[in-house]
Amino acid sequence: MNDHVSLHPWTADDLPVLERSNTPQMTTFLGGPESEEQLVKRQAKFLRLWKEGEARMFTIRADSEEEAVGSVGYWKTQWAKADVYEAGWSIATRYQGRGFASRALRDCLQHAAILGDRQYVVAFPRVDNAASNSLCKSVGFVFREEEDFEYPKGNPIRVNAWSFDLAALREEHSPNEQQTTL
Template sequence: MKDMDGVDERIAESEEQLLTRHRRYVESVPGQMYRITRADGGETVGSVGYWRRTWRDTEVWETGWGVLPEFQGRGLALRAARAVSEAARAAGSHRYLHAFPSVDHVASNAVCRGAGFTLLGQVDFEYPKGHWIRSNDWRVDLETGD
């Protein structure tokens, strides 16, 4: 994973969950995963990334992030979401970047709103595989910034 300088975040997972997630990210190329580190010491406190997904018959980037509980509420996920949007824009291969937080995940929906994503509506979304949830479909147009 690459560092996202000056941004702090992370998810608490078991060792097995972490390895499974890592394998999935490594195999999901193209895209990129980043470590989110504390600016004041380099401690890894989270992750953020983007990866390819086919959504409604179109190739798009999907994004997601995670913040360790002790670092939540500091605006770190918001900064990470903005930074990953810029990274996906620079990659240049897809027009849209989507995020699909659960409709009940207040913090992640606030991050999407604050990071400039446009709410397209609610969708049924499979996450994790085999488990359907009601999500909001948030999108950034990487060409226009909307």
């Protein structure tokens, strides 16, 4: 099945998307499940950062599914002394293996290219997270190096640093298309 995938701006009704991804299996590479209080704080943070223009978080919808299958987004950060976006994603376990992550991440990068103000998007999957590292490579991120990282804060991990140059995507769009928003 090749479902159409679409991104929808994060709303106050999207806490269940976070809850579906908050399982031991889904958070193996992210320090484990969060408490209900932490999820509520993350939900509020997604909404606040969108309003402030600091991040763009989306739910991922597939035509064949009634509920959102996951989330994807990007936020402002610094890496290698440069202003960049960092990307993150999550596809609920029961929806994995159907190509939703790659299609959603490509759409998210397209959004960042058209509406964003930075040249690069970076991602930092743990070195042992084969699925996320494979996703980065398949979508066109370039491997840069292994790095020390903390996630969650205070939890040292080793990650692969990947970057995606948005310039090529920007060249594909005319100025009129750049006025479009999701």
